[in-house]
Amino acid sequence: MTNIWNIILKNFRLLIRSKTSSLVVILGPLLLIFLVGMAFNTTSLYDLRLGVYTPSYSELTNSLVDNLKGNFLVTELDKQDQCINGVKTGEFNVCAVIPADLQVTTKENIIFYVDYSRVNLVYNIISVISSQLQNESTKLSTELTSDLLTRLNDAKVSLVEKKSDINSINSNNNQAITNINAAQKNLVDLELQANYQVDENATSSEKNMAEKLEDAADAINRSLNLFSSTNNLLDQNKDAVSSVSGAVDSVISTVSGLSVSEATDIVSPIKTQIEPITIKEEHINYLFPTLLILMIMFISILLSSTLLINEKSTFAYFRNFITPTSSFTFLIGNFLTNWFIAIFEVIIIIGFSAIFLFKDNFLTTGLLSVLVLAVGAVVFILLGMVIGYTFRSGETANLAAISIASVMLFFSNTILPIETLPTYIKSIVVFNPFVVIESMLKKLILYNAGLADQGWNFLILFGYIMLLGLIAYIMNESTKRRL
Amino acid sequence: MPGFIEVKDIVKIFGKHVVLDDINIEIPYGKIFGIIGENGSGKTTLLNTLIGFYKPTRGTIYFQGLDIFKDMHGVETRFGFATQAGSFYPKLTAEENLWYFGRLYQIPRQELKERIRKLLDLVELTYAKKSLGEELSTGMKRRLDIACALIHKPVVLILDEPTEDLDPLLRKELLTLIKRINENGVTVIITSHLLEEVEELCDLVAILHRGRLLKMGSPTAIEREYGKNEVVKLELESKNYQVFIKKLIQHGGKVEDVDYEGQKILIYTPKGDRLLSLIMSTAKALKEKVNHVSVDKMSLNIIFESIVRGERKND
Structure with a gap:
């Protein structure tokens, strides 16, 4: 343990005294987060x-x-x-x-x-x-629908208004029929015979009277016929008015029976609303988990590979090997140096973001995020160490580190949804540590889902840690032989 | 204590290249043992094998009777190693470097503080203890490297070309330091191709050539073996050496062997002074213009060159 601490202390001294490295390692990611935060802290698209x-x-x-x-x-x-x-x-x-x-x-x-x-x-x-x-x-x-509805409504109002006239017509009609019937009855009750016979002795006035009575009877008969005809017409009118009245009632009832009276209800009968499953609004909120893991991935891989290459390129590396200190101790010492730096960065960023991102749930979500990132950093640091042990020059190691990190970035949800990839590639990509950690962070930060159902993801990460740890150890031993 | 370190039948092969070929060496306790050889002769590989960093393809090395490859801890704690490159961190101060390596040897803090103080004093770097490794001069870097190699009080100090790239004054200072360390009971194994310093410093010398051990013994014994001759260096204007040597032998000159060094011919002879006068008379007779002529005793340097040249001819 003393030796591990001694190695970590030495690594920190070397890092601090290499001013450029310190700036790149410590300030670089913070600057990145700051710039991205500024750029994406909006809900709109600018300058399209x-x-x-x-x-x-x-x-x-x-x-x-x-x-x-x-x-x-x-x-x-x-x-x-x-x-x-x-x-x-x-x-x-x-x-x-x-x-x-x-x-x-x-x-x-x-x-x-x-x-x-x-x-x-x-x-x-x-x-x-x-x-x-x-x-x-x-x-x-x-606008169009509203106009239509207004006109329909006006028609309905007008029909309702005119319905009383129809009723009045109907009533008058009925009265006319009644009157005619009464008049008809009165005429029939006169019992005037059309054929009045007068004897020859009848006076001229009687003859004249009989003729007049006969004329009156004829007139009554004709009137009765006319009444009867008028009655028929009035009956027909009554039926027609009743039919019109029924039709008007039906129109009014139909118009009144319309279930929608608002134009918007007709234009968008099915109303949709996109409701986010999170309450965050700015782009940065959705990007934050990706940014965090992106930053940790690049820091961890590049830092650990660079530190190892720097270490290997000093002649002191050889002296380390001839001391009674095991390779495993050096491996752990170098690993912890990188891990502490990664955690330092994570804490600073999560700490700053606590102001606007975690607010009330910092103690749960914030700390759990640090935990997930700490485990994720182990994977990436070990990967960087494998690269550092494998390659001899800084240039090739950096190239390899950036290439591998880029592949992990490319085969994640950051550029294209992994659902768009062919099935066989997707089945591999889901094990990409970047994807695994990003998914864990999203659940934590965006959905406040906790770590309860993250067991499988943790298992995948621990699998990587074991595998990469073993490879790093083997590569370290191999490096010793190549000195 | 003969057999303090015994190198037994060591063969080291990298790929198809035989770097060490059946090396047998005995290094006694308390001596300064020099290994000389050209670049690529296998000196550094032998040292790396001595500290157990390389495992030999065949053979083994015993330290105080124990096979070092079965007791690496013994080697790690009792051997110190300083390379020609300076095996310390340039971004750590002299003191921090010593502290770091001291802690790797698990030396308790208090004891380490005292040991660092003494070591800085020994290598005369106390005044520069707060200076970064990269800020030190070449000589100071070499001394710091030796201090790092001594931090755990090794009984054997191995130095790989410690005076390489040093000016004569610094070289002398460093040799004095090595002698001082040796006087404190530390067996020193040193490689160099600067044979004068090996001759001055070492109690025993081994000559390596292309992975093979050509000679081993004290510089005096080797010189005695080869010292019956002197070497005359001659440069003629005409460079017509074949005719000249033939005439020289006809005039009674004793020529054991000849060799070439640039434009000059090296003539090995038991009596240099007599040959010198014969050279002058022969040159006069042949009307040859002599640009340079000198007579040297057979130093380790000349013996080494002679042996290596002989080996090259045999190869």
């Missing part, structure tokens, strides 16, 4: 350049372009090729080709040309623009 081309502008086109101008640097172009080539040359991030005289009724699509080689940006752009256009489209739909 959008090229727009349309053969002719309509009011809707202008409105759409104005809306886009609020969020993008929009350049309006005269030619479609110019717009599309602008994306190829990087002048624009997106080119939007809008149909001529864009109207609500236009059947053609608005086409967006994007550069899929910039994968992450493309998804962001598509998302933002789609959202912008969706808003515009929804606005238009809402």
Whole structure:
């Protein structure tokens, strides 16, 4: 133990006296975190350049372009090729080709040309623009639907108002029928015979009277016929009015029975809301676990390999071997030096981030994150030590360290989701220590999930530690023989 | 104490290259033992094998009767080693280097403090104890390296070309230091290709050539063996040495052997003075212009060169 401490102390002295190394090792990662934090501590996309081309502008086109101008640097172009080539040359991030005289009724699509080689940006752009256009489209739909609903409602109100007139007509009609029936009855009750016989002796006035009675009876009969006909017509009117009344009732009932009365309910009958499973909002919050593990990976691999190469390149390395100190002690001493530095960095960064990231749960999430990173650092340090023992020159060791770290970074969720990889590669990549530790940190920091179900991940990391530890020891012994 | 260190039938092969070929050496206690040889003769490999850093392909080494490869701890704690490169950390001070290596030998703190003080005094670096290793001059670095090698009080100190790259004054100082260390009862094994210093310093010398041991004994004994001759160095304007030597022998000159050193011819003869006068008369007779002529006693240096040249001819 004394010897291990002696080796660690020596390593720290060497590191501190090598000012450049100290700066790179200690300040480098902090600077990195600071810069990334500044850059990503936002929720919006800045300075996206959008090229727009349309053969002719309509009011809707202008409105759409104005809306886009609020969020993008929009350049309006005269030619479609110019717009599309602008994306190829990087002048624009997106080119939007809008149909001529864009109207609500236009059947053609608005086409967006994007550069899929910039994968992450493309998804962001598509998302933002789609959202912008969706808003515009929804606005238009809402206006149209609202107008429709208003007119329908006005019609309903008018029908309700006129329903009393229909009732009045119906009532008057009924009264007319009643009156006619009464008049008919009165006429029938007169019992006037149409054929009045008067004898020859009848006076002329009697004859005249009989003729008049006969005329009256004829008139009554004709009137009764007319009444009967009028009655029929009134009955028909009554049926018609009743039918109209029923139809009006039905229309009013149908309009009243509409379950939606708001235009927005018709435009977006199914309402969606994206609810994040975390409460963090800025990009940095989502990036933080990745940044942490990225930093620890590069520090651990580069530092441990560099320290070992430096150690191997001094002639004192030889003297170490001829002392009665075991190779294992040197290995542990060198390992702990790197580990302490990595932990120091982790504590500083987690400490700073506690202000904005962990807030109330620092004692649980913050400390558990340190624990996960401490275990992760062991894996990367041992990997760096294997590199340091394997290679002879600093240049090749650095190249190997950066290459291996880059491979781990590339085959993780940082650049592309691992779900996009072929199945057989994905089945390997899930064991990538970077992926394993990143997943653990995300669960801890973003979901506050604790370590309860992280047993399998810890097991994978311990497997790496055992394997890399063994390889490092073997390589150390091999290095001794190569001196 | 003869047989303090015994190198028995050591063969060391790297790949197909035989670096040490059947080496047998006995190093007595308390002596300064010199190993001389050209670059690549196997000196450093022999030293690395002596401290157990290399395992020999065949043969073994006994230290006080014990096979060192079966008792590495004995070698680690009782042998000290200083390389020509300076095996210490340039970014640690002289004192920190000694402290670090002392602790690796598990020397208790108090004892180590005292030992560092004495060692810095011995190698005359007390005034520079707070200086970083890289800030020291070449001579001081060499002395610090020796101090590091002595921190655990070894009984055998092995020095690999300790005076390499040192100016004559520093070299002399270092040789004095080595003698002082030896006087304290430390057996010293030293390699060098500066034969004058080996001749001055060593009680015993072994000559290595291409992994083989050519000669071993005290410098005096070796000189005595080869000392019956003197060497005449001659440079003629015409460089027509074959005709000249033939005439010289015809005039009665005793020539044991000849060799060449650059533009000069080396003539080995039992009587240098007589040959010198014959050279002058022969040159006069042949009308040769003599650019240089000198007579030297056979020093270890000349003997070494003579032996190595002989071996090269045999190879």
